[in-house]
Amino acid sequence: MARARQERAEITRQAILDGAARAFDTAGFGITSLSDIAQEAGVTKGALYFHFSSKEALARALMADQFDVASVIEAADRPGVQTAVDLTHRMAYDLRTSVRVRAGVRLVIELGSFTDPNPSVYNKWIETVRDCLAPAQGRGDIKPEVNVADIAIHVVGAFAGVQIMSQVRTGREDLHRRVADMWSFLLPGIVPSRRLSRFDPTGSPGLRASLSLPSADQETVAVG
DSSP states (O other): OHHHHHHHHHHHHHHHHHHHHHHHHHHHHHHOOHHHHHHHHTOOHHHHHHHOSSHHHHHHHHHHHSOOTHHHHHHOSSOSHHHHHHHHHHHHHHHHHOHHHHHHHHHHHTGGGSSSOOTHHHHHHHHHHHHHHHHHHHTTSSOTTOOHHHHHHHHHHHHHHHHHHHHHHHTTTTHHHHHHHHHHHHHHHHSOGGGGGGOOTTOOHHHHHHHTOOOGGGSOOOOO
């Protein structure tokens, strides 16, 4: 019986998170109320409060639950420049297909609305990108004069801006193209010219195949 109760509680918790994601994705943190979330999730406010003490606690759970950027490095045999490129395309894909990721990213951007903003999610993204680029610099894939920590901050900030613009202009329909453009403009500044052809701003063939993205020859993106 205890196990059955735990399973029901977890089902309710996930329903609340799904409902909160839909509500936050639609209206953002400031406008969305706990009543909105309970209605969207199909639960009572009592059930909601049993699992989450506040709207901010729900928001933080969604931010923590979004795409696990660290898993990209763990899955890579040799993290490097292409890993960082693929990371942004993977996030772009999840933004287009997962309401939880969309809500989580929107909430990260709206951190200023929180009573106690916590930059840990941004820092995690930045650390992950840096951990891709640092070994790449050691292998000569990044110019020695480049500060990889600064580049990681720039990549995360640029991606955040690109995805917002894509959402406003096209509902993120052109997000992968815009991300590819971002890398097309950035790579020549950080990668030695003799190694530039090793990296594809549209994503690696394996990533494009796994996400059913257009092949490189279908993208009109020029590097260099």
